[in-house]
Amino acid sequence: MTTPSERAGRGRAARKRVPRSSHGRWIASSQRPDPVTVLERQAADRLPDLVPVRYGRMAASPFAFLRGAAAVMAADLAATRNTGLTVQLCGDAHLLNFGVYASPERTLLFDVNDFDETLPGPFEWDVKRLAASVAVAALQNGSPRPKAHRAALAAAESYRTTMRRLAGLGELAVWYERIDAGELTALVRPRERDRLNRTLAKARRRTSLQALDKLTVPDGDGGRRIAEDPPLLERVPDLDRVTLGKIFSDYRSSLSEERRALLDRYRFRDAARKVVGVGSVGTRCFVVLLEGRDETDPLILQIKEAVPSVLEAYLPPTAYPHQGRRVVCGQRLTQAASDIFLGWMTGPEQRHFYWRQLRDMKGSAEVETMTPSLLRDYARLCGRALARAHARSGDRVAIAAYLGSSDVFDRALADFSLAYASQNADDYAGLGAAIAAGMITAAPGV
Structure with missing residues (x-):
């Protein structure tokens, strides 16, 4: 087992291979793949009727485009x-893939909350994705480039200083590290606290019981069924008992024994296909309505298709051939606490899926309406959460030694973020041109 000083030496040695200042450069290669072509390749295995919805959502703004273009940025980072x-x-790791959710103890935590693309890889790829999203959001919100630079700098600085703090802690202390929602008030300026408190109050109301009122209607037999809202929410045709039994059996086997016992207390009521997010649109996603003690005791689970990570083409193969298990294990390793119903299964046509609660006091920030000061505070918070997540799985001592005590890395990331925001603006314009030329079809406003 290596000593802390040997681990730190490994981090400092990495500076010789990749100087910290080198992260500030972004120049697109002449071999860079066309972004629309990259998106079209992804669309090939998606539900054809939903692909225009995805393009419509991505075409809404530069930040929305960035959200949906994880595959584009993955290729850029790999270069x-x-x-x-x-x-x-x-x-x-863009800004909207952080947020609050409830721990199993019903405490609101702030953390990374999306793991569809999770995979082991170089730490700086996540930090660059975060910094770029900060710059894109800031510029879209009307901030001048110097303020966008400062916001991205805040995210990188927070990541670096948090990683250096965690490098000095013991293993259990790092594992137990978390960001309670109660801490957030002290992290934002007084004039922004009312807005924060409203966000947290809204998250606490986002439960299966609230979703029952929003997503279902009476079925005429004293129970509830999912209300259709095509194409965003469409009930699944009646499932035969054999198919339904296999689906639940496969998912159930991925849970721990005590959670299987809890799941067994619920019975199936209904299922529907649901459209979620931006980048995920077109993949198969469903919601399942379960009923516990009676119709006032619902559990609504989300089933999301797990396709290969956009990073997989550029990194060593995943240790988990099942893509749903890859997502679940990556989430459990990274988050401070995870959903008790997080599990996986193989569905029809041998497609991979993972399961989680649809709403478990989940909440995200309204990034596109943030003031410059609030965005900077939020970027700082996301940088802290990302460092905490990375410290659980990576060599935090080596990473902290690489980052160092100066702001060289921070400034390089902020420079990169502005350069990549310009690239993203060009790519966004390219999507708009492809839509206008009829090369691809978009369904805006859906």
Whole structure:
């Protein structure tokens, strides 16, 4: 087992291969794949009727485009030199993939909350994705480039200082590290606290019981069924008992014994296909309505298709051939606490899926309406959460030594973020041109 000083030496040695200042450069290669072509390749295995919805959502703004273009940025990051300092990457660490959710103890936590693209890889890829999203959001919100630079700098600085703090802690202390929602008030300016408190109050109301009122209607037999809202929410035709039994059996087997016992207390009521997010639109996603003690005791689970990570083409193969298990294990490794119903299964046509609660006091920030000061505070908070997540799976001592005590890395990431925001603006314009030319079809406003 290596000593802390040997681990730190490994981090400092990485500076020779990839100087910290080198992260500030972004120049697109002449071999860079066309972004629309990358998106079209992804669309090939998606539900054809939903692909225009995805393009319509991506065409809404530069930030929405960035959200849906994880595959584009993955190819760009893979074309740069990397440190070789590996962590369990989120894989899509933009601002809206952070948020609050309830721990099993019903405490509101702030953390990374999306793991569709998770895979082991160089830590800086996540930090660059985060910094770029900060710059894109800031510019879209009307901030001048110097303020966008400062916001991205805040995210990188927070990541670096948090990682250096965690490098000095013991293993259990790092594992138990978390960001309670109660801490958030102290992290934002007084004039923004009312807005924060409203966000947290809204998250606490987002439960299966609230979703029951919003997503279902009486079925005429004293129970509830999912209300259709095509194409965003469409009930699944009646499932035969054999198919339904296999689906639940496969999912149930991925849970721990005590959670199987809890799941067994619920009975199936209804299922529907649901459209979610931006980047995920077109993949198969469903919601399942379960009933516990009676119709006032619902559990609504989300079933999301797990396809290969956008990073998989550029990194060593995943340890988990089942893509649903890859997502679940990456999430459990990275988050401070995870959904008790998080599990996976293989569905029809041998497609991979993972399960989680649809709403468990989940809440995200309204990034596109943030003031410059609030965005900077939020970027700082996301940088802290990302460092905490990386410290659980990677060598935090080596990463902290690589980052160092100066702001060289921070400034490089902020420079990169502005350069990549310009690239994203060009790519966004390219999508708009492809839509206008009839090369692809978009369904805006859906």
